Amino acid sequence: xxxxxxxxxxxxxxxxxxxxxxxxxxxxxxxxxxxxxxxxxxxxxxxxxxxxxxxxxxxxxxxxxxxxxxxxxxxxxxxxxxxxxxxxxxxxxxxxxxxxxxxxxxxxxxxxxxxxxxxxxxxxxxxxxxxxxxxxxxxxxxxxxxxxxxxxxxxxxxxxxxxxxxxxxxxxxxxxxxxxxxxxxxxxxxxxxxxxxxxxxxxxxxxxxxxxxxxxxxxxxxxxxxxxxxxxxxxxxxxxxxxxxxxxxxxxxxxxxxxxxxxxxxxxxxxxxxxxxxxxxxxxxxxxxxxxxxxxxxxxxxxxxxxxxxxxxxxxxxxxxxxxxxxxxxxxxxxxxxxxxxxxxxxxxxxxxxxxxxxxxxxxxxxxxxxxxxxxxxxxxxxxxxxxxxxxxxxxxxxxxxxxxxxxxxxxxxxxxxxxxxxxxxxxxxxxxxxxxxx
Amino acid sequence: xxxxxxxxxxxxxxxxxxxxxxxxxxxxxxxxxxxxxxxxxxxxxxxxxxxxxxxxxxxxxxxxxxxxxxxxxxxxxxxxxxxxxxxxxxxxxxxxxxxxxxxxxxxxxxxxxxxxxxxxxxxxxxxxxxxxxxxxxxxxxxxxxxxxxxxxxxxxxxxxxxxxxxxxxxxxxxxxxxxxxxxxxxxxxxxxxxxxxxxxxxxxxxxxxxxxxxxxxxxxxxxxxxxxxxxxxxxxxxxxxxxxxxxxxxxxxxxxxxxxxxxxxxxxxxxxxxxxxxxxxxxxxxxxxxxxxxx
Numbered sequence: 183x184x185x186x187x188x189x190x191x192x193x194x195x196x197x198x199x200x201x202x203x204x205x206x207x208x209x210x211x212x213x214x215x216x217x218x219x220x221x222x223x224x225x226x227x228x229x230x231x232x233x234x235x236x237x238x239x240x241x242x243x244x245x246x247x248x249x250x251x252x253x254x255x256x257x258x259x260x261x262x263x264x265x266x267x268x269x270x271x272x273x274x275x276x277x278x279x280x281x282x283x284x285x286x287x288x289x290x291x292x293x294x295x296x297x298x299x300x301x302x303x304x305x306x307x308x309x310x311x312x313x314x315x316x317x318x319x320x321x322x323x324x325x326x327x328x329x330x331x332x333x334x335x336x337x338x339x340x341x342x343x344x345x346x347x348x349x350x351x352x353x354x355x356x357x358x359x360x361x362x363x364x365x366x367x368x369x370x371x372x373x374x375x376x377x378x379x380x381x382x383x384x385x386x387x388x389x390x391x392x393x394x395x396x397x398x399x400x401x402x403x404x405x406x407x408x409x410x411x412x413x414x415x416x417x418x419x420x421x422x423x424x425x426x427x428x429x430x431x432x433x434x435x436x437x438x439x440x441x442x443x444x445x446x447x448x449x450x451x452x453x454x455x456x457x458x459x460x461x462x463x464x465x466x467x468x469x470x471x472x473x474x475x476x477x478x479x480x481x482x483x484x485x486x487x488x489x490x491x492x493x494x495x496x497x498x499x500x501x502x503x504x505x506x507x508x509x510x511x512x513x514x515x516x517x518x519x520x521x522x523x524x525x526x527x528x529x530x531x532x533x534x535x536x537x538x539x540x541x542x543x544x545x546x547x548x549x550x551x552x553x554x555x556x557x558x559x560x561x562x563x564x565x566x567x568x569x570x571x572x573x574x575x576x577x578x579x580x581x582x583x584x585x586x587x588x589x590x591x592x593x594x595x596x597x598x599x600x601x602x603x604x605x606x607x608x609x610x611x612x613x614x615x616x617x618x619x620x621x
Numbered sequence: 622x623x624x625x626x627x628x629x630x631x632x633x634x635x636x637x638x639x640x641x642x643x644x645x646x647x648x649x650x651x652x653x654x655x656x657x658x659x660x661x662x663x664x665x666x667x668x669x670x671x672x673x674x675x676x677x678x679x680x681x682x683x684x685x686x687x688x689x690x691x692x693x694x695x696x697x698x699x700x701x702x703x704x705x706x707x708x709x710x711x712x713x714x715x716x717x718x719x720x721x722x723x724x725x726x727x728x729x730x731x732x733x734x735x736x737x738x739x740x741x742x743x744x745x746x747x748x749x750x751x752x753x754x755x756x757x758x759x760x761x762x763x764x765x766x767x768x769x770x771x772x773x774x775x776x777x778x779x780x781x782x783x784x785x786x787x788x789x790x791x792x793x794x795x796x797x798x799x800x801x802x803x804x805x806x807x808x809x810x811x812x813x814x815x816x817x818x819x820x821x822x823x824x825x826x827x828x829x830x831x832x833x834x835x836x837x838x839x840x841x842x843x844x845x846x847x848x849x850x851x852x853x854x855x856x857x858x859x860x861x862x863x864x865x866x867x868x869x870x871x872x873x874x875x876x877x878x879x880x881x882x883x884x885x886x887x888x889x890x891x892x893x894x895x896x897x898x899x900x901x902x903x904x905x906x907x908x909x910x911x912x913x914x915x916x
Contacts, residue, residue, distance in 0.1 A: 237838065240738035370883035397883040401842040403638050403831050406631040407877045410624055410757075426740050430834035438750060438759050457739045464742025465833035 226269040227533055228293050229254070229520055232286060232301035232310060232321070234277035238400065238425040239373075241457040242303050246324065247272065248507040249516030250300055252496040253558075257520070259495075260559040263527045268520070271296075275306045282306035283313065290317050297533050298523040300324070300516040304345065304373030311338055318536045320526075322519030324512060327376050332585045337539055339586045341577060342515050343480040345376035348450055350617040351478050351592040351609045352377065352421045353384025355448060358594075358607060359476075365417035365445075366395045367408075367432065369424030377423055377450070384617040393417050400428040409435040420447040426461035434465040444470045453477040453597040453604075456506045472597050478609065481593045482511035488556040488576040492517055509603040511577065511593075518575035522546055525561040525573055546573050546580040546588075589614075623755040628878035629871060630756030636850075636870030637769035638827050642843065643850040643862035644773060645820025649696075651793040651857025652813040654714055655704055658721040660847075662728025663699065663818060664825030664840035667692045669736055671826045675743045684743060685768070685826045692822020693815045699724065700814040725841075732837040740834040743826070765827050772823065773863050776816070780859065789813060793857060846873075846886075849893050855903030864904055868892065 231250050235243035250270035258267045273289045275282035282302065290296060290313070299321040302310040307325035314321045315335040323330065323338060326345030330338060343351070356364050366381055368374045375397065385392050393415040396408055409432065412420070420436070422429060429449070437444045444466050451458040453475055463471040483489040492514065496504050507513035523538070525545045530538035545561065552572040555561040564571045573580065580588045591614075594607030646660050667688040675684045707720055748760025780786035791799035792809045800806045828843055829835045850869045854861025869889050876888030896904065 236733060236738065240836075244738070397881060399877075399883050399885045401832075401839070402885065403635050403828060403843065404631055404874075405882075406634075406757075407624070407628040407874045408882045410627050410631075411878070411882075414624070427832060427834055427836060427839060430740065430742075431832045434833035439757055441750070442747070460742075461740035461834035461836075464740060 226267040226295065227263060227297045227527075228269055228271045228295050229523070230271050230273045230286075230289050230293070230296055230299040230301075230319075231516070232273045232275060232282070232289075232299050232306075232314075233303055233324075234305055235272055235274040237277040238427070239277040239303065239305055241426070241455070242277075242305075242324070242512070243272065243274065244501075245455070245507055245510050245512045246300055246516045248496065248499070248501055248504065248510075249513040249518075250520055251499050251501060252492060252507075252513075253517045253520035253524075255499060256491065256495045257524045257558045260557075260562055263524045264531070264533055266533065268524065270300075270520075273301075275302060275310070277303070277305040279306045279309035282310050286310050286313055290314075290319070295533075297527070297535055297538075298322075298520070300519050304376060305371075308372070311335055314338075318539070320523060320535055320539050320542060322516065322523075324515065325373075327372070328379075330585075331587060333587070335586075337535070339519070339542060339582065339588075341518060341580050341588045342511065343589045343592065344587065345373075346380040347589055347611075347614050347618075348478070348480075348592070349377040349380025349382075350384040350614045352381050352448060352450075353388060353390065354609045354613045354617050355476065355478050355592075355594055355607065356385065356390055356419060356421070357388040358609075359419070361390065361419045363391050363393045363416060363418045365393055365412050365415060365420045367412065367420055367422040367424070368397055369400045369428055370397045371400065371424075374423045380618070381421060387617050387619070398424060398428065398432065400425050402428070402431065405432040405435045406439060408432070409439050412436070413440055417445065420445050422447055422449050423451075426451075426458050429458075430461040430465035433462060437466050437470070444474045446474045446476070448476045448478055450479050451477060452479050452482070452510055452512075453595050454506070454601045455510060456503070456601075459597060459601060475596060476606065477595045477603075478592050479595070480511045480515075481590045481608070482509050482514050482603075483576050484509055484603075484605075486556075486576070488518075488574065491557050492576040506601075514577045518573075518577040518580065521558050521561075521575060522573055522580065524558055525555075525565070525571065528562055528565050529571070543582050543586075545571050547582055548572050548579075624878045625875055626755040627757065628874040630753070630758060632871030632874035633867070634758065634762045634766060634831075634870070635874060636867040637766040638824065638831055639843070639847055639850050639870055640769050640773060640863045640866035641820050641827060642824035642847040643854070643866050644776065644859045645692075645817040645824065646847060647851040647854065647856055647862040648776070648789075648820070648859050649813055649817035650851070651859075652789060653700070653810055655700075655708075656714070656718045656721060657699070657704075657817075658718065658844065659699060659724040659728060660696075660817075660821050661841045661844040662725045662732075663692050663695045663821045664828065664843070665728065665732050665837060666695055667822035667825035668829040668835055668840060669732060669741075669837075671829065672741050672743060681743070681745055681830070685823055688822040688826035689819045690822065692820070692825065693818035696814045696818025696821060697811060700810070729837060729841060736837055738836065740836050742834045743829050745830055761830065765831065768823065768827065772820065773859070776820075776859055785809075785812070846889070849890065853893055853896055853903055855905035858903070858905040861903055861905030868896075 233243040254268040304325040315337045320337045328346045526541035527533045527538045529541040553564045553569040582588045592609040595603045598604035670691040671684045671688040674687045788804045850865035851862045854865030872892045873885045873889035877885040
């Protein structure tokens with residue numbers, strides 16, 4: 183064995199090698215996300231897209247980015263905000279607060295013209311929301327966590343449904359579909375578990391039996407033991423939420439251990455969401471996926487004045503397969519969020535976040551004499567003419583309560599031909615209120 | 622009780638998957654003393670190369686074979702072109718761990734940049750499910766277990782009964798003495814990386830088959846249990862790695878059956894901790910303690 187004593191040169195070599203490697207890794211990571219159109223440009227007003235772009239929830243980032251880029255495409259096309267263009271900047275949280283905090287701190291410290299944020303997601307919201315709030319950055323979060331239902335954060339906004347209403351929505355759909363024996367299978371992460379308490383309460387309200395409630399460790403090679411227990415409980419339907427890989431493995435095991443038959447399953451991911459569809463249909467087959475999966479997700483528009491503009495602008499974006507984000511609520515919501523922030527800046531005559539923040543509710547909530555606008559350009563003209571405006575966007579009307587939450591109903595969909603979203607039902611906010619009244 | 626017995630069977634399947642990677646990992650470590658965390662990168666690369674072949678109509682056996690060849694080539698190249706220059710400059714074992722971590726990071730992000738964050742699936746023929754009492758197992762899973770058993774027996778036979786195996790064992794035990802005795806240590810190391818790569822490549826493809834849908838980060842999810850199996854068995858001991866994988870696999874599945882499934886990994890690693898308290902060098906410890914990487 184040849185032994186060579188480490189001198190300063192080898193140590194430097196090692197240090198240099200490791201640092202280079204990590205930097206290259208980081209750089210390549212950025213290449214990976216820039217493929218989905220991520221960019222921030224100096225001199226423009228920057229909207230930070232604070233999402234996982236890598237890790238198990240890497241699918242979150244690109245769909246939010248698609249909405250952000252579409253919105254700034256329309257805003258910049260209409261002359262920008264107070265003479266300035268907008269850009270969307272990727273902030274990769276990797277779905278982990280440990281990575282999210284330094285990433286957000288770095289974005290705030292190095293981006294002098296950071297005026298707003300879309301995100302954070304449930305993976306990192308608890309850690310990131312206080313930071314953004316302290317730094318007075320308005321954020322349109324896509325977290326569903328219950329802790330933000332009555333948030334006191336002045337700069338926090340949410341136009342997507344809270345997770346606890348998602349749990350009730352699952353229960354309502356189970357009732358509407360006539361199920362009486364339900365299995366709950368959720369990943370053991372904060373974001374997945376957020377739905378469980380209200381699902382249980384909702385099922386109890388409708389006297390539907392929860393035959394098994396599993397919290398599963400994610401990314402295992404097999405879930406056969408868990409599936410054996412599940413099948414022994416004889417559920418009619420599985421309500422589930424986990425990362426796509428875990429769901430795929432679990433459902434493949436269900437099919438395997440249930441004599442080739444997949445049980446109906448319900449989840450929150452839109453049925454045509456590309457990563458989800460690829461993972462699940464790859465595991466159980468496209469036919470079973472189409473026949474057995476029902477998505478219960480926040481309502482997303484498929485028509486209307488704002489939707490038409492969104493559709494036309496989205497399809498022109500130079501991002502991979504823009505059509506895939508057409509009916510995705512997690513792409514539509516950031517489109518509206520960025521448009522709302524831009525209109526609030528115009529209303530406030532300022533791009534300073536601490537000033538225009540107060541105008542966000544002013545340009546969205548209904549009020550007498552307000553002009554209803556569906557696009558940034560319409561809003562800009564109306565404001566220039568001295569009117570007050572109410573933005574009614576692609577994601578339907580936005581009416582913030584005093585906690586800056588605005589919730590619409592839930593769409594129930596399945597995947598249709600050509601991987602499109604096909605509506606099979608609707609869970610209204612009144613349904614959710616009813617389900618939650620007993621819970 | 623039935624569920625515990627069923628879990629025992631499922632644990633054996635899990636063990637077969639882990640053992641392929643763990644044996645490759647521990648064999649290479651035993652000979653070179655390089656703790657190669659980038660093995661997850663090799664496994665990940667094998668998954669995607671195999672996917673391409675599979676998409677072009679290759680059957681699953683050819684797909685696994687291509688994964689094995691890719692693993693061997695990638696593993697050999699990893700040593701020759703990345704690790705060896707550092708080792709020649711006298712970099713110590715701990716620094717090599719950090720370098721291998723960096724290499725894994727690079728590979729992971731290169732794979733991400735090339736394939737994107739989405740999910741893919743290998744086309745695997747639907748097989749019959751067999752019942753053996755409470756245990757239910759598919760033809761594919763039986764194949765996975767058989768692949769692991771055959772590969773591990775072949776390796777064990779090579780190590781025990783061939784001249785080359787003797788050279789590997791000699792190098793692993795005392796490289797300078799092996800060299801002085803006429804063993805071509807450099808060639809042994811090269812071949813060890815190749816063999817280790819074959820196991821890593823097969824492990825990558827088998828993981829891709831088993832999880833049904835995989836992404837660029839899937840192989841990395843298995844790195845910790847894989848290393849745990851190797852440590853449990855006694856690092857550097859292929860047979861030990863196999864036994865270690867069996868314990869990790871069975872304990873995690875039976876643990877999931879008897880308690881809350883979300884504690885699956887916790888139970889497996891608690892068992893690892895307990896075993897290491899009793900036998901700090903693992904179940905089958907190396908007889909010779911070596912301190913540095915082998916050149």
